[in-house]
Amino acid sequence: MGKGWIFDGHIAGLGTESGLRAVLGLWQRSPFGSFADAMVELPSGHRILLAPTAEIGAFIASVYTFDETGVVDVAVSHDGPRLDVDAGPLSVRAAVGARTRLGGLVRLVPRPLAVHPRWLRAVSPLAARISPGARTAGTARGGRTEYYGVTDLHHITAARVSWDGSDAGALAAVRPAVSFGFSSVPAAPSLARVQTTVTGS
Numbered sequence: 001m002g003k004g005w006i007f008d009g010h011i012a013g014l015g016t017e018s019g020l021r022a023v024l025g026l027w028q029r030s031p032f033g034s035f036a037d038a039m040v041e042l043p044s045g046h047r048i049l050l051a052p053t054a055e056i057g058a059f060i061a062s063v064y065t066f067d068e069t070g071v072v073d074v075a076v077s078h079d080g081p082r083l084d085v086d087a088g089p090l091s092v093r094a095a096v097g098a099r100t101r102l103g104g105l106v107r108l109v110p111r112p113l114a115v116h117p118r119w120l121r122a123v124s125p126l127a128a129r130i131s132p133g134a135r136t137a138g139t140a141r142g143g144r145t146e147y148y149g150v151t152d153l154h155h156i157t158a159a160r161v162s163w164d165g166s167d168a169g170a171l172a173a174v175r176p177a178v179s180f181g182f183s184s185v186p187a188a189p190s191l192a193r194v195q196t197t198v199t200g201s
Helices: 054-063 101-106 117-130
Strands: 004-016 021-029 035-041 047-051 068-071 074-079 082-087 090-099 137-139 145-163 190-199
Touching: 004 090, 004 145, 021 074, 021 090, 035 054, 035 074, 035 082, 047 054, 054 068, 101 145, 117 137, 117 145
Parallel strands: 047 068
Antiparallel strands: 004 021, 004 190, 021 035, 035 047, 074 082, 082 090, 090 145, 137 145, 145 190
16 A cells, blocks of 8 residues: 555534635644644635644645645644634634434444545445545545545534634535545535545655
8 A cells, every 4th residue: 555644533524604615634643643734715716724833734735735825823622512623814613413324324334444445445436426525535636545434424513613803604515515635525514533544655
């Protein structure tokens, strides 16, 4: 499989009525230690990465596509039904609800299998049909390959999101899909338990 980077934690995806969409990474274990980052697509389509260090920002930008990268303090609190994120101009206060039907299904798959690249390559076409725009395996920037092993999924039921001090509007579906890489997040706002594996030079 070649050299690999493993990121273990959560990914939250949400949209707002203003058209701002955000993908939040909360990583408990990674080659860079524990950290969080935010990928934001503005209503104009402008894509911004908010990362806690230049090193982390450079790595993420080598895998995904952005128009701008900012190094900012990223503060995250994830305590059961609450998810709070502050990352430079972005503020999110979200309520995490019940497990989704898909979350119940993926929990039936033993974790060692659910995060294995061979399994994720095999189920990627099915994942795209179940959740349009979402894939579990694909080619990232620089010829790298990326795998998303989702082992749980919960609804985000409400959120207050602001950008640069302005209210971004009520919680909404992630539409249009974000365009940072080969895969989007589910259209319905959600919080996924995930292990992401990136391979290649």
